[in-house]
Amino acid sequence: MEKIKIEKATTKPTESLKKLDIFKAWTIEDSENLYRINEWGNPYFSINAAGHIMVSPQGERGSALDLYHLIEGLRQRNIGLPLLIRFSDILADRLERLQACFNRSIARYNYANVYRGVYPIKCNQHRHIIEAIVNSGKPYKLGLEAGSKPELMIALATLDPQENTQNDPALLICNGYKDREYLETALLGKRLGHYPIIVIEQLKELYLTLKISRNLNIKPILGVRVKLCTKGSGRWGNSTGDRAKFGLTIPEILTVIKHLQALEMLDCLQLLHFHIGSQIASIGVIKNAMREASQIYVQLAQAGANMKYLDVGGGLAVDYDGSKTNFYASKNYNMQNYANDIVAAIQEACDGANIAVPTLITESGRAMAAHHSILVFDVLSTHDVSTTPPPAMEEKENLIIRNLWETYESISLKNYQETYHDALQFKEEAISLFNFGYLTLQERARAEQLYWACCGKIMSLICHQDYVPDDLEDLEKILASIYYVNLSVFQSAPDSWAIDQLFPIMPIHRLEEEPKQRGILADLTCDSDGKIDQFIDREDVKSVLELHSLNIKEIPELQPQAPELSSCLSIAEPYYLGMFLIGAYQEIMGNFHNLFGDINVVHISMNPKGYQIEHIVKGDTIKQVLGYVQYDGDDLLEAIRRQTEQGLQDNKITLEESQQLLKDYEDSLTHYTYLVADEIF
Known part of the structure; x- marks a missing residue:
């Protein structure tokens, strides 16, 4: 029997949204249903009471281990993410x-x-x-x-x-x-x-x-x-x-x-x-x-x-x-x-x-x-669409901005389809006026803020509806956050890019919390195809994944010499995602797009005391990857050394700066090709 497409997940509210009781506390059972882990993961993967993924390598016949705790333990051993666990x-x-x-x-x-x-x-x-x-x-x-x-x-x-x-x-x-x-x-x-x-x-x-x-x-x-x-x-x-x-x-x-x-x-x-x-x-x-x-x-x-x-x-x-x-x-x-x-x-x-x-x-x-095999990677940062309207309307606003304000304030369950098209038209007119010099940059910014505020207000209404008009189907994807992940799709999940293969992807922790964000994943490569925007769903394929907001903590100001930048900086707690069922074909078919190399691999086996690490296969260093494309790391370092000597003679660089540059360059050659989570932003 063909898999029936009841709804297009890229456009209409997910099952979890439609059935969600907003007054009911989120449970791990809700996460099980949302990410379908009991369907694709049985008998090897489940969620424990702490909201962490549990791995049962011997199925229902053996013991289990907490995947989040395993990752934390591996990081303490200086094994960086992204990481493949076998x-x-x-x-x-x-x-x-x-x-x-x-x-x-x-x-x-x-x-x-x-x-x-x-x-x-x-x-x-x-x-x-x-x-x-x-x-x-x-x-x-x-x-x-x-x-x-x-x-x-x-x-x-x-x-x-x-x-x-x-x-x-x-x-x-x-x-x-x-x-x-x-x-x-x-x-x-x-x-x-x-x-x-x-x-x-x-x-x-x-x-x-x-x-x-x-x-x-x-x-x-x-x-x-x-x-x-x-x-x-x-x-x-x-x-x-x-x-x-x-x-x-x-x-x-x-x-x-x-x-x-x-x-x-x-x-x-x-x-x-x-x-x-x-x-x-x-x-x-x-x-x-x-x-x-x-x-x-x-x-x-x-x-x-x-x-x-x-x-x-x-x-x-x-x-x-x-x-x-x-x-x-x-x-x-x-x-x-x-x-x-x-x-x-x-x-x-x-x-x-x-x-x-x-x-x-x-x-x-x-x-x-x-x-x-499980691929575990961390989220580096996010980019969210702001749906907060700008400050209150001023008396002498441009007509196009006044129209957008009136549209925003009039949105209701009875007219959200009509007002969406009005907002879209007014935004396009605002861009046209700007291009001909009739709107200032500040006015264009206010127009765009109002448009996104309209979209956010409409989305808050339709996400609980049983039916969504076809012309609003893409709204959820348009408003989705971008989660920047420490990963190369071309290296670690090439079939996702090449043939639209679906793999289960979900957070490996915080599953006792409701994931209130909707996002797509963008990898580290400088390529527009370096993203994942198709995810498994109950009835078809959905174009957004339910994710948690990053937990941000403020820390004391680290740059007092630049107080205009911020009175404090922030640090994000680690947020780990797992891609599952990737043990066939993916590793060997990966490529070195942007010279992101093979990732760290850890082999785990169970024993009566819990688990043991059988093998650690270190991922490529920058020097190794450069060697694949016929560069010699020592030659490159020597070329930089000659440049610094010339820079010193020309008084373009100080001795201290030149030594720091050479040290950073030499150290980088021995490092992992992926990012070290510099959690300050």
């Missing part, structure tokens, strides 16, 4: 749940074979993640999938061939484009005890593989990737069909069979592979693909191929918005439904043809890895 126990739990679902399906349908999971390295190639997955997957004979030569290097070095048995090895699925070096390496890995299955994506790969196998005298284990006619859904819906990037058409598969028959090597063909795209939101797509692939598998077996494996690829979706629908950021099935439909489809096809059922393989990288 929970290896969540990885282990995801593997166990997936295996358990297939085991239950196999028992339910009396399936006479086994399930073997394979982790696709491309999903997240970082060493500590691969090692944690392989270690946690040993009881299930978890294998790896390599889609390139570098990933093949990782797989061969990480999987332990000594743990393989002849009848039940951990599989090494060799996908992607392959050259001689790739194929030789994979085949020679078989000598070490690995079990590489070379999946033929193009006919020329077959001929090259067979030639190399003859030269090495190593019999290959082959698979074929088929281009199904079944169409995927969502962003990756074009992964199938005749014009798909990868795989063989049915006529090409028949060519493979004939060629292997002619060489008396048809017994080498043991696996059928297909992939209908990542994040498949609808179970119907999976059912249709399984029906088609099962028939192809059966006919390959009947043609004499030594078929043993069916690899259904990836596609097992993650419910990013918690709606449990076939919306692109969700899924209308659970892990058990997924396993049941795969097992049932191939069982029915094989029983009908009276052939043995295959070992089932999935490459569910997103479902394995997404939940285990």
Whole structure:
């Protein structure tokens, strides 16, 4: 069933606003409903009585830790934000749940074979993640999938061939484009005890593989990737069909069979592979693909191929918005439904043809890895739209300003739609008059203040209405605050920018308080695309996120030499936001826009005493990032030193100033590329 768009969240009041009883105290249950944490976060994330996010890495079976306290503890260890936290126990739990679902399906349908999971390295190639997955997957004979030569290097070095048995090895699925070096390496890995299955994506790969196998005298284990006619859904819906990037058409598969028959090597063909795209939101797509692939598998077996494996690829979706629908950021099935439909489809096809059922393989990288990583970042400052009207109207105000005053004072539930258009028209007229020299700068400022005051007054009325006229739909977004966050979207959440991927985002503390602000997030980059203005919602996508105002404390004046600036300065208490379910694809696909580098990463595991820090991977320093673009830090420092010497000779800079500049420059080269929260503003 399609996800029904009841309202456009970018424009109409959110569910929390419409249902809010203004006389009722805010509770953590209200925050749970607002941010939908029980829908997308179960069983790993929840809110405690203090209003902090709790993380339960082992689900309902283990202990939990307070994410806010964890962040504070890490900051005391001089680990700065932004910060990526990985929970290896969540990885282990995801593997166990997936295996358990297939085991239950196999028992339910009396399936006479086994399930073997394979982790696709491309999903997240970082060493500590691969090692944690392989270690946690040993009881299930978890294998790896390599889609390139570098990933093949990782797989061969990480999987332990000594743990393989002849009848039940951990599989090494060799996908992607392959050259001689790739194929030789994979085949020679078989000598070490690995079990590489070379999946033929193009006919020329077959001929090259067979030639190399003859030269090495190593019999290959082959698979074929088929281009199904079944169409995927969502962003990756074009992964199938005749014009798909990868795989063989049915006529090409028949060519493979004939060629292997002619060489008396048809017994080498043991696996059928297909992939209908990542994040498949609808179970119907999976059912249709399984029906088609099962028939192809059966006919390959009947043609004499030594078929043993069916690899259904990836596609097992993650419910990013918690709606449990076939919306692109969700899924209308659970892990058990997924396993049941795969097992049932191939069982029915094989029983009908009276052939043995295959070992089932999935490459569910997103479902394995997404939940285990949390990106935590701090808010540096905010920019709010002031809806406070200017001082009272003067007697000799310009007509356009008097009109705006009258509009502001007349706004009511009966006329707010009409008065909005009046205010908009008067503001445009004021700008036009200013451009032709008929308004002063001060008069234009008063006109703009009155316009925003009108918008604020109208918004205070419509936010409690069940229906909002279409022409006022964008008002909430127009009035939204900008929260400047210590983050690069391009580095840490590239899919949010590139393909409008939705990730759950919410504060990790203060959840016992009502979030009265509506905001969008702006990152540190000098790019207009460096923002997040789409957020999960109950029925669609909303363009603002409910947030708390920064807690500001006044401190004694620090600059008495400039009393005209302020009688005191302010300091903001830390305000932390978390982006969840980002463990798949984001880190490795990030880029260095504006030279913001890799962020700090901490690996956490649970133990009987609470938790322990397994690994700390420090983020890039400025010097390291400059090296990526072929700059040498020492050369740069020397160039600045020469400039300071010249400046001293020309009396443009003092000796003390030159030494301070060199010290700051040299220190900066060794520092994190992100901002140190200078909370004074």
